[in-house]
Amino acid sequence: MKEATLIGEGAYGEVYLVKWRGTEVAAKTIRASIASNPMVKNAFMKELALWKKLRHPNIVQFLGVLKQSDRLIFLTEYLRNGSLYDQLRKKGKLDPLTAVAYALDIARGMNYLHQLKPHSIIHRDLTPRNVLQDEAGHLKVTDFGLSKIAQQKDSYGYKMTGGTGSYRYMAPEVYRRESYGKSVDVFSFALIVHEMFLGGPSNREEAAEKVADKTAYEDYRPHLASYIFPEQIKTLLRECWHKNPDRRPSFQEIIDRLEKIHATLQEKIVLGTCCSCMIL
Template sequence: MEDHRRPSSPTKQYTPSQRNDSDGPYRLLFCSSKGDKAGVMEELMKGVNTNLADYDKRTALHLASCEGCTEIVVLLLERGADVNSMDRWGRTPLSDARSFGHQEICKILEAHGGIDPMGLDFQSPCCLIDSNEVDMTEGTLIGEGAYGEVYLVKWRGTEVAAKTIRSSIASNKIVKDNFLKELALWQKLRHPNIVQFLGVLNHPDRLIFLTEYLRNGSLYDILQKKGRLDPLTAVAYALDIARGMNYLHEHKPHAIIHRDLTPRNVLQSEAGRLKVTDFGLSKIAQGKDVGYKMTGGTGSYRYMAPEVYRRESYGKSVDVFSFALIVHEMFQGGPSNRGEDPEKLADKRAYEDLRPHLPSIVYPEPVKKLLRDCWHKNPDRRPTFAEIIGQLEIIQENLQRKAITACCKCAIL
């Protein structure tokens, strides 16, 4: 995976040294997360909206509830904060307060009509596996990503992947708790194009979770070895990814946004089917060890949607944008502008509307149209994965028909 650092140029008019997450209107969020009552009062006196939200739709009340800042919670409620505002994942301030055991804040929020739509489902424990069942000392290192190393290990006689989370992440209790909650959700997911989560090792020192092992490696590996894929294979792979992503986006009661969809996060089974993995991890791994941060560093720069890079509010269509770039690579054999710095590339896509070239000799017209729609600069104009599947199935059918016709002509000759 590529670097997940914060972009250096979220706006054109400011240099990195001029920007600070504790400055400007977002200072209300920063002060609320730090329990700085004087700072919060100062921002409210300036007329900053009490319900100001970041790109994940998290408000000052969310942050104060999460961090256990009781005085700030009371102050914000007195000033008209929406007690049931929902963030990107459907969590209310009460959901956050409950998650981190802030009972006093829970009572205050409930007294003001606060609800927790996540309910017991959000609190469901993750499947724990006794650490004695897996001998990590005999594991084989097979990869390293943004969150830690990946090992091939044996569990109950079966080869599985053991993903270790970096100590800098796992040592943070809040981040670790969020990981476990996210993984509790994973264990309920079942789909042919989603990597199967198996459970978390009950290890005292490290956070390790097990998934099915796909020995054929990632789509990144495939493209490195094979280069450009034939159109039928590329479309079949695109359908696998789209079906897995549609399952995540259609998840009830709340959609699952991947936020880091890249060729490295798409794996191939022995049967040749592609499966999506590591969905939802990037939003947790950002952590809170240095206070509240506004950051566009969600996902890998090369595949990042412009609105994420610009620190704007975003939704499911960010995954559609990333998907389009992956499909483009499958037809081309690798990323466009591969020699260019990924962060600078993301900046050009965000502020200059740069998109990869689509030569007709490589891309069939229906594929070109689909890609242009998927990486449209207006997120609302991008198709859903359900719509993408429908279009890809038609493209696949037409390609198969042409291939059969070509074979028949060759047989006659």
Template structure:
């Protein structure tokens, strides 16, 4: 049985024989963004630090990457290692000159993150290096409550509608943030509301460059409103609708952003977080061009093994729904992998599949889900458009057997290999020009 890990080895050979495999249409597809260092810098250092990958961290530091370089949210490698409980990485970063009190955009230091997740050993290490926690007790709060007087909802601007209610642009402490209102059917039911608040309390603890940051819940007597960071560029759905076909390097970068965010959720400890409603509308873009996954209201925490929940067929979006969900069967993390494959298909890793909208956009979503669940229907992948590694990725990710689908960690490695190939090809094209 061949897996994506097997294919990663094959890609090394594919890298050498690029020109013999790719036709002229594919080769012209990469030239628009040739030789741009879109994925260099601190990002891989952050990723390896959050995974506890010491070899990866050493490799990036060996390249001369600044230990204190941060992402758009001013999150450093030390923040992520402290958050994830990666003690060895924390020690390594501090030895290499990491700033122990670097403050992210929410005013949190690495010690704030370590305390939030009760990583006592890391707290002691950071404190011994002069680490402080400006958040104090707030960093350990179950769910941050924000006084309603801090946000004037009368001045709010309606910017959209989400799965649970309207979304507004508001100002909080001088910063533009998104205020998401919860429908009365949810807010008025105490049990449902309590469960929803538990989901938000979980979301509050998540810290990753590809996850939308939850900020707090407004104290309101008549309705439930929670605040998240505001991502000015909108959703992936909006981006695709406006831009249509994307170039290959951008498509791969988008796929990697989503995969990294989802891998973080799936590797969450002590229980994995399953999104269950991964769609282009639930992927947002910040001003730096990075994609972030949002809205975990439909997600659940797996108990024990990666199976056991049953979802109603109406959960999530039919268009991106895994077959086992539509059939109301037990499910696991691989339902998100299936949805991811359909998003990647739309993001246009191929040549022509997205021209103003998905190729199946006119088809009824429920009928589409039914055909995928009972007829094993999948989007068409013509060989002349999709190179074999891309076809392999999509086919594995939307495999009818959930156990045969790869993990997001495997997907990331696979996509990184493809990204390397595209970058090499782009640079070679520049030289030729």
């Protein structure tokens, strides 16, 4: 970890930019308060064996682990364009075509994780901070599986939420500490897509935990203004953040529908351009 530059801090630890075998990579540390637990350390090492096998253009590539006795450190590819959170904070809302293209990137990465055999990976902490952009402009999902390691069924009192606003994206059943499955990621995905069209959380003035409480116990959902959200996107989001987890679509279904929406938006742009040419 010599010549390491701190580039970020997440719910589970710090992120450093380091040189590894002559290449810039991200070194992610797991907080000592978490890593010191033997159960967590064992879970981490088991998870690493799985991460090594993962290959998909829309998930951040795991590279290896640094074995240090006092802490857990793993290496991933370094994506210098930053996170979706950074983008939305700098640029505000995205145009519909870009938002849908980004949504497809996230959905494809998540679908890969959910369809892994013999055991699927549930992210559990899908947020704009955990979606990074590569140099080609595509999005990649990162930090999948970390909350599973950190939780360990909350056997030592660690909550999966951290200080990075994860509460805002938390499915009601997770907040209520009920049993849950893959559809918790679909719920989080819907809120991320909502933010891409809006430019950020609609309720950013409210404390994240208060938002999660309202979502879980008052069935609160963000407003879907017709002048911002295309009708097909509104319908999809309502299904994805449905209070009944069994009513939420799978990521494969989401991909199929987003591809059609993306094609429709592209057609409208082409027709609009042609009409403009005819007017001229």
